[in-house]
Amino acid sequence: TISDIPKTIADEIDIKNSYPGYSIFKPIPDSRPRKWFYYAWKESNWFTKYLPELYEFKILGAGNQRSSYKFIKKFSQESENSFSIPYYQLGENIIEKYISNEDLRLLLSMNFWYEGDDDYYWSWAANPLACISIPIEKLNTSVSLVISAEPFLVNGQLENQMMNVTVDQIPIITFDKNEKKEVAISSDLAKLITQDDVIDLCFDFPNANKSPNDYGINNDTRLLGYMFTSIIFKEN
Numbered sequence: 001t002i003s004d005i006p007k008t009i010a011d012e013i014d015i016k017n018s019y020p021g022y023s024i025f026k027p028i029p030d031s032r033p034r035k036w037f038y039y040a041w042k043e044s045n046w047f048t049k050y051l052p053e054l055y056e057f058k059i060l061g062a063g064n065q066r067s068s069y070k071f072i073k074k075f076s077q078e079s080e081n082s083f084s085i086p087y088y089q090l091g092e093n094i095i096e097k098y099i100s101n102e103d104l105r106l107l108l109s110m111n112f113w114y115e116g117d118d119d120y121y122w123s124w125a126a127n128p129l130a131c132i133s134i135p136i137e138k139l140n141t142s143v144s145l146v147i148s149a150e151p152f153l154v155n156g157q158l159e160n161q162m163m164n165v166t167v168d169q170i171p172i173i174t175f176d177k178n179e180k181k182e183v184a185i186s187s188d189l190a191k192l193i194t195q196d197d198v199i200d201l202c203f204d205f206p207n208a209n210k211s212p213n214d215y216g217i218n219n220d221t222r223l224l225g226y227m228f229t230s231i232i233f234k235e236n
Contacts, residue, residue: 147181152224164204
């Protein structure tokens with residue numbers, strides 16, 4: 001962490017010190033706890049008096065392992081509060097459970113936008129890659145991934161969009177616009193991808209390289225891939 005810098009410098013030039021932390025040139029215990037604060041950056045932040053909501057995490061273990069991160073609390077201008085990140089239960093709609101919740105969407109997803117009201121909702125996945133991390137207890141049974149989604153298309157210019165699906169960076173399947181979007185995941189693979197209590201589900205859209213604004217449709221500058229109404233893991 002940044003707090004290790006004074007300790008590192010003082011040790012290297014042999015100054016007696018009592019700085020907290022560790023020298024980066026000496027062994028650092030894997031069990032050393034660190035704090036990490038996350039916030040969603042927007043261009044409007046340049047002009048605001050305060051940073052947006054901050055999300056505090058405690059890190060125990062390697063910083064590049066998702067399982068090392070534990071969410072602690074959320075800070076806003078008015079207050080600080082804690083909330084839990086619920087485990088996914090087979091059969092639940094990921095769009096409704098996670099993407100529709102602003103805090104959970106910020107913490108767990110990348111390049112998903114949520115729109116809708118009480119009667120109907122949808123989520124655009126944009127850019128060439130959109131991902132959602134799903135907290136889930138370990139699975140020992142085969143499951144099916146069932147998706148309801150429609151691609152962004154432009155008559156005469158963009159007639160199809162491909163969707164490549166990966167779980168924990170393992171390629172699962174590729175869909176085009178007309179295919180039924182359902183795929184079985186074996187019990188062995190389900191056990192492998194949930195061994196850390198998280199599924200990293202990603203969608204790659206190789207054709208999402210222009211926005212509605214680029215096509216002259218409207219002023220939306222997002223590189224739209226698919227519009228999702230449901231993403232469900234169900235037990236076979």
